[in-house]
Amino acid sequence: MRAVRMHEHGGPEVLRVEEVPEPVPGAEDLLVRMRATTVNHRDVWIRKGHPHPAYRVDLPAILGIDISGEIVDKGSEVEGFAVGERVTANPYIPCGKCGYCIRGHLQNCPRFSVFNGAYAELVTIPARQAVKLSAQVSNVDAACFPNTYITAWQMLMGKAALTPDDIVFVWAGTSGLGSAAIQIARLAGATVIASAGGQRKLDVLRGLGPDFMVDHYRQDVVERVMDITGGEGASVVFEHVGQATWERSLELASPGGRIVSAGATSGDDVHMDVTRMFVKQLRILGSRLGTMEDALAAGKHLNAGHFKPLVGATIPFEEISEAHRLMEAGKVIGKVVVTAD
Incomplete structure (x- = not known):
């Protein structure tokens, strides 16, 4: 062969x-x-x-x-x-x-x-x-499906325990993992804010149906998220970029929010304001791939046509x-x- x-x-x-x-x-x-x-x-x-x-x-x-x-x-x-x-x-x-x-x-x-x-x-x-x-x-x-939807399912449903009351911010919403996260978050009934860079990607992002969009090349992402949420921030930050976005993820997360991370496509080394983290009482959740429980749960939605x-x-x-x-x-x-x- x-x-x-x-x-x-x-x-x-x-x-x-x-x-x-x-x-x-x-x-x-x-x-x-x-x-x-x-x-x-x-x-x-x-x-x-x-x-x-x-x-x-x-x-x-x-x-x-x-x-x-x-x-x-x-x-x-x-x-x-x-x-x-x-x-x-x-x-x-x-x-x-x-x-x-x-x-x-x-x-x-x-x-x-x-x-x-x-x-x-x-x-x-x-x-x-x-x-x-x-x-x-x-x-x-x-x-x-496997590397993106199973991973995103474990991040949002397994780690972050997503509910309809959550406001989820997704970095790079037109990436494979980001687009999967948007679809899962919408399925869970959460409010979704997603980012993309440039008009071409924003046009594609719009088709995925997030509630709000942010151009992370042209807009102040933290300011935009705070405007959308009335100054509260996102209760769940879907983080898979790493070095280029980490500090802003801490800033835009709401008090008591969860940052769930399963990637570092822009680099592993990040700077973090520890005081900001503990004063806001943030929960930082590392994640990797997913179990068969995740795979079978997400697989039911794939087979039902809920994921594209x-x-x-x-x-x-x-x-x-x-x-x-x-x-x-x-x-x-x-x-x-x-x-x-």
């Missing part, structure tokens, strides 16, 4: 289409024919050799954490799935053995792993991580290097999807 492998860290050119042996599913695995996957910041960081242990992989490696496709084979111990069914999969895999996992705190597992391997024609996934897809969900939309991923570009499998270039350039509005059809 064909797969895209990297033998060294570097630019997009290190991703090469190669012939590799077909994977054989283990007793508890599904073998899935990949129809679509996506490029995420995580894939780019791994390719470039990010120093954090969470982004280290053994080389040669097949990247890709998002998968949609149909089952072509299954292991001897797999129940509840049939050959021909379409699935996606939760990429977050807790160890199942540590004290956190034993106590049912799967999201806190310190020995978790993250699935890699979707950049291939055939992919093995643990059956326990699979989410069935309804006929109305396209392969492209399903591929956009924002797709900015669709690239053929053979041109994954170009997909990575587009991702790094930051000019694509929404997800960069790679298809094998």
Whole structure:
């Protein structure tokens, strides 16, 4: 079969289409024919050799954490799935053995792993991580689901415990994660304020239906949020940008508000006024991916047609290097999807 492998860290050119042996599913695995996957910041960081242990992989490696496709084979111990069914999969895999996992705190597992391997024609996934897809969900939309909607669901519903009384501020609302957050927050009945940079992105953002929009290039974001909220601020700040936005996130959060963070696309090193944090009694909530409880809950809404991923570009499998270039350039509005059809 064909797969895209990297033998060294570097630019997009290190991703090469190669012939590799077909994977054989283990007793508890599904073998899935990949129809679509996506490029995420995580894939780019791994390719470039990010120093954090969470982004280290053994080389040669097949990247890709998002998968949609149909089952072509299954292991001897797999129940509840049939050959021909379409699935996606939760990429977050807790160890199942540590004290956190034993106590049912799967999201806190310190020995978790993250699935890699979707950049291939055939992919093995643990059956326990699979989410069935309804006929109305396209392969492209399903591929956009795992890393964005499961993560955003855990951030807003699992960590921030979102309610209809909340005012949610979403940075970069036209990004994959930001657009997922807007849709989930609207589904929860919360008031949504979202940001985007420039008129082109604001036009796209408007189509996602936030209650209010802010141009984070041309407007004072903190002042605008305070105007909208009558000086109170946002009770939930959806933070996934990091260095470029962190100080303003603390400023625009309401007293007793929650800042939930699952990314640092602009940089890891941030400055924080600790006094502002404790005087306002803010809760800062770190988050990462999501459990199968999150995946199945969000998956019900995907299958019901409540989520429509924002797709900015669709690239053929053979041109994954170009997909990575587009991702790094930051000019694509929404997800960069790679298809094998």
